[in-house]
Amino acid sequence: MTVTQTAQDLRADFAALSVKERLGLLLEFSENLPELPTRYSEHPDLLERVEECQSPIFLFVEVAEDKVHLFFSAPPEAPTTRGFAGILSELLDGQPVQDVLKLDDDFPSSLSLAEAVSPLRLRGMRAMLARIKRQVTEKSS
Amino acid sequence: MPVAPDSLPKFQGYAHPEVLVSAEWLNEHMSDANIVVVESDEDVLLYETGHIPGAVKIDWHTDLNDPVTRDYVDGAGFKSLMERSGISRDTTVVIYGDKSNWWAAYALWVFKLFGHEDVRLLDGAREAWTNAGFEFTREEPVVSPSEYPLINRDDKTIRAFRDDVLAHFGNPLLDIRSPQEYSGERTHMPDYPDEGALRSGHIPSAVSVPWARAVNEDQTFKSREELAAIYEGEKGLQPGQPVIAYCRIGERSSHSWFVLKYLLGFENVRNYDGSWTEWGSLVGVPIVKGSEPGLAPAPR
Numbered sequence: 226m227t228v229t230q231t232a233q234d235l236r237a238d239f240a241a242l243s244v245k246e247r248l249g250l251l252l253e254f255s256e257n258l259p260e261l262p263t264r265y266s267e268h269p270d271l272l273e274r275v276e277e278c279q280s281p282i283f284l285f286v287e288v289a290e291d292k293v294h295l296f297f298s299a300p301p302e303a304p305t306t307r308g309f310a311g312i313l314s315e316l317l318d319g320q321p322v323q324d325v326l327k328l329d330d331d332f333p334s335s336l337s338l339a340e341a342v343s344p345l346r347l348r349g350m351r352a353m354l355a356r357i358k359r360q361v362t363e364k365s366s
Numbered sequence: 367m368p369v370a371p372d373s374l375p376k377f378q379g380y381a382h383p384e385v386l387v388s389a390e391w392l393n394e395h396m397s398d399a400n401i402v403v404v405e406s407d408e409d410v411l412l413y414e415t416g417h418i419p420g421a422v423k424i425d426w427h428t429d430l431n432d433p434v435t436r437d438y439v440d441g442a443g444f445k446s447l448m449e450r451s452g453i454s455r456d457t458t459v460v461i462y463g464d465k466s467n468w469w470a471a472y473a474l475w476v477f478k479l480f481g482h483e484d485v486r487l488l489d490g491a492r493e494a495w496t497n498a499g500f501e502f503t504r505e506e507p508v509v510s511p512s513e514y515p516l517i518n519r520d521d522k523t524i525r526a527f528r529d530d531v532l533a534h535f536g537n538p539l540l541d542i543r544s545p546q547e548y549s550g551e552r553t554h555m556p557d558y559p560d561e562g563a564l565r566s567g568h569i570p571s572a573v574s575v576p577w578a579r580a581v582n583e584d585q586t587f588k589s590r591e592e593l594a595a596i597y598e599g600e601k602g603l604q605p606g607q608p609v610i611a612y613c614r615i616g617e618r619s620s621h622s623w624f625v626l627k628y629l630l631g632f633e634n635v636r637n638y639d640g641s642w643t644e645w646g647s648l649v650g651v652p653i654v655k656g657s658e659p660g661l662a663p664a665p666r
Contacts, residue, residue, distance in 0.1 A: 252414050302464060304411035342410045343427030 228324040231316050232332060239337045247341045254311030255304040258297060265296050272298060273360070275353050282306045284353065286360035293317055293325045293361055305342060309333070309350035313357065322365045326358055368484060369401050369458040377489070379590035381631025385624075386489045386587070387460055389498035396420055396460075402453050405492070406473040407464040416502030418462070418495055422451045422509060426469050426617070430476050441516045444480050448514035455482070455515055462488035462495070466578070466585040472620040475637055478524055480517045487624070490586040497584065524623070526610045526636035528644060531569065532651070535662040538603050539572035540611040542622040543642065547614070548574045550655040562614070563646025567655040569612065571662035573601045577618040580625045593630055605632045612638040612645070 226234075239247050265271055265285055272283035282299040295318045297310040316332075317325050329335070333350035371377075371384035372391035380386070387395075396403055396419070403421040405413045413423040424430065429447055432439055439447060453459060459477065463470035467487055477485045488494055495502065521527075526534070541548050550567035568574070579596055582588055588596075597603045609632060613619040616639030626632040638645075645651060654660030 248411060248414055252411055255411065255415075301415070302412065303409055304415050305409045308411060341428070343425075343431075345427060346410060 228316060228320050228328055232328065232335075235312060235316065236335055236337070242337075244341045247338060251308035251312075251338070251342070252304060254315065255308035256311075258299070258307045258311040258314060261296055261298045266298070269298070272296070273356060275349065275356055282310060282349075282353070284310070284356060284360075286357055286364060288322060288361060288364040291322050291365070293320055293322055293357075295357065305346060306349060309353055312336070313350070313353060317357065322361055325361050328354070328358075330354060330358075368456070369395060369398050376589065380629045381590075382628040384484075385486050385628040387486050388489055389494045389500060392418070392460060392488060392495075393498070393500055398458075400454075400456065401458045401460065402451060404451065404459055404461045404470075404473065405463055406461055406469045407492070408469050409464060412464055412492075414504070416504055418500075419503045419505065420507045421462075422507055424451065424461075424473055426472055430473060438476055438479060438519065441480070441518050444476075444519070445514045445516050449512050450509070452509040452512050453482075453514065454512045456484070457512070458484045458486065460486045460488060462492055464492050466581050466621070467491040468577075468617050468621050471624045472617040475524065475620040475623060479519045479521070481520060490584055493585055524627075524636055526612075526638040528638075528640055528648060528651070530636065531610055531612075531638055531645070532666050534608070534610050535571065535665040538607055538609045539569055540601075540603070540609055540619075540622060540626075541568045541572040541574050542577040542611060542613050542619050543568075543574075544576055545574065545657070547642070548572075549657045550653075563643050565646045565653055567646075567653040568642075568659075569645055570652050570654045570660045572612075573603075573659050574657075575601060575622065577613070577621050580622060587625065587629060590629060593625060597626065597630060603632070605630060607632075608634040608636070610636045610638050612641040614642045615639070616641045 242250060272285045275282045275284060285296040287294040295314050299307045299310060333347050333354060339347055372387040374388050377383040377386050395401055403418055404424050405417050405421045406424050406426060407413060410425050430438055461470040461473050470487055474485045474487060548568045575596060580588060580593060603609060609626060611619040611622050616637055619637050623635050623637040626635045652663050
């Protein structure tokens with residue numbers, strides 16, 4: 226699936242749910258966020274902190290053969306932040322550089338999550354996306 | 367009928383021992399007829415990962431704040447929130463949450479804006495429950511419908527606005543943010559968005575007591591003697607003085623407000639919820655940089 230298709234599906238999935246169910250879906254993404262591989266869990270200094278998130282989340286981007294690979298680290302007591310990371314991971318991990326860079330910066334706002342988690346909290350997800358794109362640009366140039 | 371307070375010896379030293387409960391007490395009393403347990407967290411999903419059995423969730427963004435204006439819900443909004451949470455005017459409400467009870471204390475402060483009488487915090491925050499060996503559940507509570515009166519919010523007694531702060535100069539101000547926020551150092555990198563204010567530093571004459579100094583490592587509150595040594599001994603605040611506390615958006619300062627008002631018995635403490643995100647962006651107000659409080663300007 227392309228980034229555009231997955232983004233569309235995600236939008237449709239969240240929009241079809243009640244506000245309460247949207248939190249449930251976000252929790253699923255939170256619980257399915259892949260574990261950090263040891264090469265990063267043993268070297269937390271390699272990860273970039275997303276300062277705009279209320280809870281500590283660290284991310285790292287790898288670009289190999291024009292494909293983007295994402296790595297996140299956020300504690301279980303920060304499920305919202307983990308959920309945001311899980312959505313971005315599902316959407317962008319393994320996708321071509323150009324497709325990742327083309328994703329609308331405002332994608333997080335299009336997920337019908339503002340009412341469930343508040344617009345302020347969504348800023349954390351936008352910041353995460355901005356940092357991912359910046360790292361992708363740096364590492365693919 | 368009011369629910370009897372927790373008689374734990376540690377609490378008896380506080381000015382208002384009835385405002386704290388232990389996990390053991392809560393486990394014993396959570397099914398009492400007139401008690402509602404509330405979880406209030408920074409993370410809006412944490413409750414869904416598991417909560418104290420029977421606890422309802424109240425979120426600071428989506429329940430306590432007005433969705434449009436930068437303010438709290440009004441009387442009608444609070445009434446509706448209480449009724450859907452199964453809380454009546456005479457209900458004993460026990461609040462707990464993540465981050466050493468920041469948001470729980472913030473919620474308690476909002477309950478007090480509406481004069482709800484019996485609101486208590488779980489000492490030791492969310493972790494106190496699991497630390498005591500009790501389990502969280504994902505089972506949704508069955509909320510019994512309640513009726514709550516329409517109460518006007520009292521914005522005078524425990525809440526301060528920016529004009530109140532300007533008029534307060536010469537009286538103690540308490541800045542409970544981190545030392546770096548207080549001194550005005552900034553750590554954000556170029557090209558990154560910063561959700562903070564346009565200027566950095568602190569309100570002139572404010573003394574710095576980072577909120578975390580009020581708690582032990584296990585997130586329980588320090589003893590009365592230890593708290594008095596910090597706020598009264600070291601910083602020279604006196605229970606008879608009017609004090610205004612602030613932080614960045616008013617949540618951590620609710621925690622310190624709770625300490626001063628209920629644990630140390632300060633009679634006149636207000637929380638400036640506009641806090642640094644307002645003051646640091648206001649046109650024309652004085653700011654001090656560095657680690658010294660600086661002199662209070664003339665009140666205006």
